[in-house]
Amino acid sequence: MCQKEIMEKSSGILYRKSCASSAACLIASAGYQSFCSPGKVDSVCISCCNTPLCNGPRPKKRGNSGTVPRAGMITTILFLKLALLSLYC
Numbered sequence: 488m489c490q491k492e493i494m495e496k497s498s499g500i501l502y503r504k505s506c507a508s509s510a511a512c513l514i515a516s517a518g519y520q521s522f523c524s525p526g527k528v529d530s531v532c533i534s535c536c537n538t539p540l541c542n543g544p545r546p547k548k549r550g551n552s553g554t555v556p557r558a559g560m561i562t563t564i565l566f567l568k569l570a571l572l573s574l575y576c
Contacts, residue, residue, distance in 0.1 A: 488512045488535050489542035495530040504542045509535070 490512045492503040507515070512535035523532035536542060 488537045489540075490515065491534050491536075491542040493525075493530075493532045495526070495528055497528050502543070507535070509537070 488507055488509045490505050490507045492505075494501040494503070512533075516533040516535050519531050519533045522530060524530040525532060534542075
């Protein structure tokens with residue numbers, strides 16, 4: 488099954504999505520019912536479902552303009568630029 492946990496903290500709302508056996512998910516959701524008070528700080532709500540992606544949508548894909556190069560890539564580019572500059576000096 489798919490499981491979704493929503494925790495409301497003073498710093499904001501935290502979401503946790505995971506897979507769980509039906510027994511584990513149902514036990515967890517039943518055990519946290521008394522802590523589920525949407526809109527209140529320290530609320531924890533757990534829900535279970537069993538269809539594809541029922542615990543939330545997939546994250547939207549970013550285009551190439553939204554990607555950030557990794558540190559290793561930046562270092563490689565800098566070394567290549569330095570090597571090219573040394574050829575001309």
